[in-house]
Amino acid sequence: MLSDSICCALYPGSFNPVHNGHLDIARRALRMFDEVVIAVYVHPGKPFLFSAEERVALIEKALKGEPRLRVATYSILTVDYARQVGAHAIIRGLRVFSDFELEFRMALTNRRLAPDIEIVNFISGEEYLHISSSTIREVASLGGDVSTMAPPHVVEALQQRFAKLKAEGSQSSFTVSIKD
Ligand code: ADP
Numbered sequence: 001m002l003s004d005s006i007c008c009a010l011y012p013g014s015f016n017p018v019h020n021g022h023l024d025i026a027r028r029a030l031r032m033f034d035e036v037v038i039a040v041y042v043h044p045g046k047p048f049l050f051s052a053e054e055r056v057a058l059i060e061k062a063l064k065g066e067p068r069l070r071v072a073t074y075s076i077l078t079v080d081y082a083r084q085v086g087a088h089a090i091i092r093g094l095r096v097f098s099d100f101e102l103e104f105r106m107a108l109t110n111r112r113l114a115p116d117i118e119i120v121n122f123i124s125g126e127e128y129l130h131i132s133s134s135t136i137r138e139v140a141s142l143g144g145d146v147s148t149m150a151p152p153h154v155v156e157a158l159q160q161r162f163a164k165l166k167a168e169g170s171q172s173s174f175t176v177s178i179k180d
Helices: 020-032 051-060 078-084 096-115 135-142 153-170 171-177
Strands: 006-015 035-041 071-072 089-094 116-122
Touching: 006 020, 006 078, 006 096, 020 135, 035 051, 035 078, 051 071, 051 096, 051 153, 071 078, 078 096, 078 116, 078 135, 089 096, 096 116
Parallel strands: 006 035, 006 089, 035 071, 089 116
Antiparallel strands: none
16 A cells, blocks of 8 residues: 555446446456445436435445445535545446447546546447446336346336336336436
8 A cells, every 4th residue: 555545436427226337347447446435316306217325236236245335416516516525536437439439528527627537438248239228227117127137126116116107007207207
């Protein structure tokens, strides 16, 4: 160790819901940083399939037993929240080329806003390249099997949520919810 100071990273996102691709990035980040804060961004007024509290609970259960990892919600600028938790870096995942343009623009914007915070992009593991929360929601909403893409408790939460929405006949929120 060169210094006693803790190196902390923020991993922000919607996590609606968390899946194996997210978990892989979080675990790999823990090899690089002393602490990782997974931060669920709360969009004011935007309907989500799972509430922020539910998304936090699903992540916490998936990563239970990892003391260097913390899960939180935030609704301010990501760089401001990174400063608030003492993070030196912001972690983002990269899957396909189409992710790149947005992530590149976001990284440059964040660097302009906070030159002291590094943006670290992790390339997705090959087995997780096809996974996204929106894909999982869409497949699960049609009764498809997503058990290879997310932990069992997330699969169960999806099944229960879609069964409830169908029973309520809440077609509109159902449709809005599966689109981020
Ligand atoms: P956002 O709305 O901020 O993109 P997401 O929950 O969709 O939130 O994603 C959070 C982060 O996780 C992003 O950096 C995204 O690129 C990354 N990510 C999502 N899916 C995968 C995956 N399959 N493999 C690696 N990283 C991923």
